[in-house]
Amino acid sequence: MATVDYVEYDDASPEVRQVYDDIMTTRQVDWVNNFWKALAVQPELLKSTWLRVKTVMAPGALDALTKELIYVAVSVTNGCQYCINSHTAAARKKGMSEAMLSELMAVVGMANQTNALASGFQIEIDEAFRNGGRATG
Amino acid sequence: MATVDYVEYDDASPEVRQVYDDIMTTRQVDWVNNFWKALAVQPELLKSTWLRVKTVMAPGALDALTKELIYVAVSVTNGCQYCINSHTAAARKKGMSEAMLSELMAVVGMANQTNALASGFQIEIDEAFRNGGRATG
Amino acid sequence: MATVDYVEYDDASPEVRQVYDDIMTTRQVDWVNNFWKALAVQPELLKSTWLRVKTVMAPGALDALTKELIYVAVSVTNGCQYCINSHTAAARKKGMSEAMLSELMAVVGMANQTNALASGFQIEIDEAFRNGGRATG
Amino acid sequence: MATVDYVEYDDASPEVRQVYDDIMTTRQVDWVNNFWKALAVQPELLKSTWLRVKTVMAPGALDALTKELIYVAVSVTNGCQYCINSHTAAARKKGMSEAMLSELMAVVGMANQTNALASGFQIEIDEAFRNGGRATG
């Protein structure tokens, strides 16, 4: 159903195959998911997106699972079916329990509700919350 | 600028004051932020929302800071200024470092980008990702 | 702060003035709000949008107040500050009480929450709800 | 396709069954829809969400049908397929005619259009619309 042809490994250029190989190695899987096969129609888009995802999702100040949970939260808010499914799967693989998934959804639901209430009533930002509570001296 | 009058503590009914007191006690602060003062126009809305927020945001399978990060991620995706500021402040209070904030935004930005790409190309869900990777056997 | 110049009545072409006059007559006010003054940079955009708003918002199978409430609900979900303020004002003028406003926001908040939960868990449409419950014989 | 297992009545705990019974009694139906069966993975989430929906959607200052129309308007704006179908069905059951549905969609479409125009031109809030037209004395 995609609006572009997927580029399969066997049909891929060496440049695209290199990215596919890196995806499989990094994720320790032996297949490439449709998202990357679609981006591969423009090798530059594939490569830059993958390198950025690889960097951004690697553990840093935030661990890898927390990053996946954040990813799912955004995807749910945008209603992106592909991303909800793929990143819920990724989160499970990284250790998300069913209890964590439920709590994640409870927070996402609550945030969407209170976002609407804050906008709906056009509530003013409290002095203490300005700049995200940043000390401004 | 809010579209309703804020209910100040001194003008509040005993029922509303009880909620305000619980907010201040739970958060260990001596003031109530505008969000609750606006909800207080309908005491039932105030009370049920607060009790739910209190439950949902309490540590469980996910810790309190992770929940705040998820809250911010949703608020950013919805573009809710009040919520971005108030929950960034809350996250900082719960220990979010500047490095964590940067990584949070990097993940939120990346997720919004790839959500658009997945929708834009109408990518089909891979077999392995169906049901969010849930074992269905 | 608008990104285009407002077209004031005194500077407007006869074509634009005619629309402004119709807006003021229809709404029984003696001024034109900024929204229309901005659209007036393209008279055709002004005219077609106004004629459509006038038709769509007129009482029909749904009364005028219900239509305003629906308008506010959409504006809140989109986070459009101008529209939230202008249509909350319009709804008040058409009879929305403070209790109605509170209930409106409670429903809007609840809908945003459950929308997120339904997307988050990727819930399948029940047989009875298919086609929006339309009899399909 | 849901990312969690549905909890069927026969497999449900007494706590979950109690909620299911209340849903069926309140709605005068003999089945429970998938949304609730998914939330039931976390009984506390099921119970609190249902009690809140039951309260919020009950007739008050706004009648039950108006509340459903508002619910549909939000769901359309968010593009939530499950919610659009389930609440369009609910609205029909509560008396929404085909003419009402058409007018509802006309208003929702119009609001989404003018929200974009107001944001696109960054239109400033008119003095008379500030605070949603609230008398500020």
Added chain:
Amino acid sequence: MATVDYVEYDDASPEVRQVYDDIMTTRQVDWVNNFWKALAVQPELLKSTWLRVKTVMAPGALDALTKELIYVAVSVTNGCQYCINSHTAAARKKGMSEAMLSELMAVVGMANQTNALASGFQIEIDEAFRNGGRATG
């Protein structure tokens, strides 16, 4: 799966047929797509929407292909499956190459990412960008 019955040409009133004929003539096709068949439940909604689409999408200061690209960009950001597919098809018909589609998606993805970053950090509008860079003299 639509929530309303499609109005087929053979069952359509003369008023609806006239619009259908105009759609087919304007687009040089011999069929009418589902979108219009659904709007036809309310002939006035069908007619006004079609006339507006016809006017807005016609070449003017912007050419027809550029307008389609903009349409697709909005549809992707809203995650509207019907619109993404129908307008990607329309853009292809008007000359969009695969390279253009890839670049379009790259820009849409980038814009969604930086929108999130700008909101996430609550960045202030630079003096030079105020009023969209409009000379204010």
Added chain:
Amino acid sequence: MATVDYVEYDDASPEVRQVYDDIMTTRQVDWVNNFWKALAVQPELLKSTWLRVKTVMAPGALDALTKELIYVAVSVTNGCQYCINSHTAAARKKGMSEAMLSELMAVVGMANQTNALASGFQIEIDEAFRNGGRATG
């Protein structure tokens, strides 16, 4: 009001200054806008985002102005004030006339309206539009 400190040129590390210099050279301006000063709190985020923006927004199969128009369309749909202002300014600089801006907004408004209608009625994708009209033979 930003939730992070802006990194000014004089206080920037050589790594950050190098990016700032490239931004100013590429855009032929002598100042750096707030967006980049905020991203600079995480030099890696600044650098990767800038390099990506520079590549994506450069003329290719689509010219630079068309890309800016697409950027604005997404920003309007997301309601991102900073991005609407900064990219409207950028588009003007690249040759967008007032007539083009009006037509851009007319298309964006129309797309947001019809997106809502297509979702609202849950319209099925026509056979000819599947895969975005891609030949599948």
